[in-house]
Amino acid sequence: MEAIYDHVGIAVRSIDEALPFYLEVLGGVVEDRYTSEAPGVEVHVAVVRTADNLIELLEPTNKNSPIDRFIKQKGKGVHHMAYRVDDLDKAILDAENKGVRFLEDTLRTNARGRRLIYINPISTDGTLIELCTYPDNLKKNFT
Template identity: 85%
Template sequence: MKYMLDHVGVAVRRIDDALPFYLDVLNGVLEDRYTSEATGVEVHVAVVKTEDKIIELLEPTNKNSPIARFLKQRGKGVHHLAYRVDDLDKAILEAKNKGVRFLEDTLRVNARGRRLIYINPISTDGTLIELCEYPTS
């Protein structure tokens, strides 16, 4: 299975406060902005593309969202690394066969059609890793 770094998710308290750095200093371009109110997600997302990578700024929409809990426990900063795969089901099966554990309740399709799941940080020595697959179109 081929894994390619897709994006870095960064937890922020307010996207509007964080955006100027990514746009003005890193010369990023705001590619998309949306809100997901799906249960267990509850997040505002700003997708910023720099020359060669994508950064997703993640702002909680309520005090019980996963991003709000992350901010309370760890503060602002890198929330997760996301790796793109060609076949998410195959990647999950191969990883499970190697003993990797997943946060099964995170398997979903996001607001932009990307299928994703998070690996349990127990399997990664503490780093939250997302595996994602984009729709073919």
């Protein structure tokens, strides 16, 4: 499996309060904002592009959100690192053949068409890592 760095997800209590740092200090630009109320997701997302990085600011929409639980347990900050793969199904199979465990209930297509799954932090020495792939019409924006 060849994986290329894609983005970092950062848990925040308020996107509107966090954005000035990423826009004014880091010189970022908001590329997208959306909300996902899918069960097990429940998050507002702001996608910010800096010169050479993509950042997802993640704000919980309710108390059932995994981001809300994350903030309560660990505080605000880096939630996950994401790596892009060409073929998500093949990458999952290859990783499983090497003993990697996944959080299977996280396999989904997000509101913008990105397919993703999270690797169980047991397999990564504690870091939550997302593997993702984009549909052809979105690849040009993220490569």
